[in-house]
Amino acid sequence: MNTVDVRAAITRVHHEEWARIVAALTRRFRDLDIAEEAAAEAFANAVEHWPAEGLPPNPGAWLTTVAIRRAIDRLRRETKRDDKEKEAQMSYDEDRPEPSVAIEDDRLRLIFTCCHPSLALDARVALTLRMVGGLTVPEIARAFLVQETAIGQRITRAKAKIRAARIPYNLPSTEALPTRISGVLAVLYLVFNEGYLATGPDTDPVRQELTAEAIRLTRSIRALMPDDGEVAGLLALMLLIEARRSARVSATGELITLDQQDRGAWDAPLISEGHGLVRERLATGLAPGRYQILAAINAVHTSARDMRDTDWSQVVALYDLLARLDRSPIVALNRAIAVAELEGAEPALIAIEQLEDKLVGYHAYHATRADLLRRLGRTEKARAAYDQAHELAGNTAETAYLKRRRDELG
Amino acid sequence: MQYLVSVIHDKRELGTEAERAAVSAFNQRLKAKGHWVFAGGLGSPDTATVIDNRGEEAIFTDGPFLESKEYLAGFWVMEAPDLDVMLELAAEASKACNRKLEVRPFL
Numbered sequence: 001m002n003t004v005d006v007r008a009a010i011t012r013v014h015h016e017e018w019a020r021i022v023a024a025l026t027r028r029f030r031d032l033d034i035a036e037e038a039a040a041e042a043f044a045n046a047v048e049h050w051p052a053e054g055l056p057p058n059p060g061a062w063l064t065t066v067a068i069r070r071a072i073d074r075l076r077r078e079t080k081r082d083d084k085e086k087e088a089q090m091s092y093d094e095d096r097p098e099p100s101v102a103i104e105d106d107r108l109r110l111i112f113t114c115c116h117p118s119l120a121l122d123a124r125v126a127l128t129l130r131m132v133g134g135l136t137v138p139e140i141a142r143a144f145l146v147q148e149t150a151i152g153q154r155i156t157r158a159k160a161k162i163r164a165a166r167i168p169y170n171l172p173s174t175e176a177l178p179t180r181i182s183g184v185l186a187v188l189y190l191v192f193n194e195g196y197l198a199t200g201p202d203t204d205p206v207r208q209e210l211t212a213e214a215i216r217l218t219r220s221i222r223a224l225m226p227d228d229g230e231v232a233g234l235l236a237l238m239l240l241i242e243a244r245r246s247a248r249v250s251a252t253g254e255l256i257t258l259d260q261q262d263r264g265a266w267d268a269p270l271i272s273e274g275h276g277l278v279r280e281r282l283a284t285g286l287a288p289g290r291y292q293i294l295a296a297i298n299a300v301h302t303s304a305r306d307m308r309d310t311d312w313s314q315v316v317a318l319y320d321l322l323a324r325l326d327r328s329p330i331v332a333l334n335r336a337i338a339v340a341e342l343e344g345a346e347p348a349l350i351a352i353e354q355l356e357d358k359l360v361g362y363h364a365y366h367a368t369r370a371d372l373l374r375r376l377g378r379t380e381k382a383r384a385a386y387d388q389a390h391e392l393a394g395n396t397a398e399t400a401y402l403k404r405r406r407d408e409l410g
Numbered sequence: 411m412q413y414l415v416s417v418i419h420d421k422r423e424l425g426t427e428a429e430r431a432a433v434s435a436f437n438q439r440l441k442a443k444g445h446w447v448f449a450g451g452l453g454s455p456d457t458a459t460v461i462d463n464r465g466e467e468a469i470f471t472d473g474p475f476l477e478s479k480e481y482l483a484g485f486w487v488m489e490a491p492d493l494d495v496m497l498e499l500a501a502e503a504s505k506a507c508n509r510k511l512e513v514r515p516f517l
Contacts, residue, residue: 165513166411
């Protein structure tokens, strides 16, 4: 095996094994910091030795053994900790009753710990990407356009809080499970959206490393909890959005709206996988949650070969269903966009203008309003609305699109 | 592991009879399950006195040390193996006393 192949193999093993190793070490040593550091050292060791010695027969086991040794070395070095605490970290508490959840996996415990509701959302995101996703601090900082020191501090503080407040390394109780799962999904959806609607001047409009990572993590959670409807729903939603990624931004970096997209450029295998998940959930006959409804809406869009073939009444009906679970004005705004296709721009405009108070700072409100005003021939007002949308939009592809639309009005 | 559970309130009036009964029943459950350490309700912030004896002589002033709309109305000290167990107890406590709570671990 040449050096290039070994590098590729290490990257692959890193993807496959990182979370498993961190999780196994966290269970054993009851400390995220020790687990993270030891896992990172084990991989550094692999980078050093594998090119010359070749890959071990079982890379995951090799890395785990090295990581455990490193962790024990560190604990021995740390004379500050008293023996009692050390002992606790070296042993695994077998007496704890296992929660009544069918799936037992260290990685799930790790995810639930990193997404614990008592941590701030930005800390949960950073911690999950580091501990579960295996991204480095500079990678996370780059992806979120935040200083490395800030990300480093977020992770350090979160680990300190987990230790001091004793956030357990456990699966949530059956009663708490649905809320805790939605907490995990919120983190993954945030990561995905930050990749999909990347904000900031001079940045790529789509940061694929984030969308890809969010999908990868959601896939692994789905593998661990295959019967959870919302996990399946979120995965389907991500896949159906990701499938349109390359058709959504032009060669010149401008947003291409749904009606203008080359539907032949959509990723057919991703769409088919997403549709399969939506069908699987429909077949259960269970009431869908938020992500499942959003996935179903995207399934309707991706089933139409042409914008004109879209089943808009179905889309509106799904938004009505969603509005019952989620009273957010953003849901109402998206419903109005579908209403415009079904009933015309005038009723849609009346509907969205009722949302102005709540959405005045949201660029999509102004962009939608501008588009409806344009369709109704109210050029003067449309221009002003495009200007407001342009001013508020943070995504470079969107600002380019809004500018052109405004300029076309003359 | 012990946690301080602070009861946060923003109104002047004291707890109702029903709230006191619910808290009392909750405290019994805490004792039965071994989570009880201590608990107490506090006088209003107007009753506070601030003491500073870091200088030459002790200075006593009318409290509270921090003027705010929300104030500490009482507290529990509870014993729990970890934060998840603690948060379940705190959720029950918040329901019983009908107040917002804050949980912090003892060092």
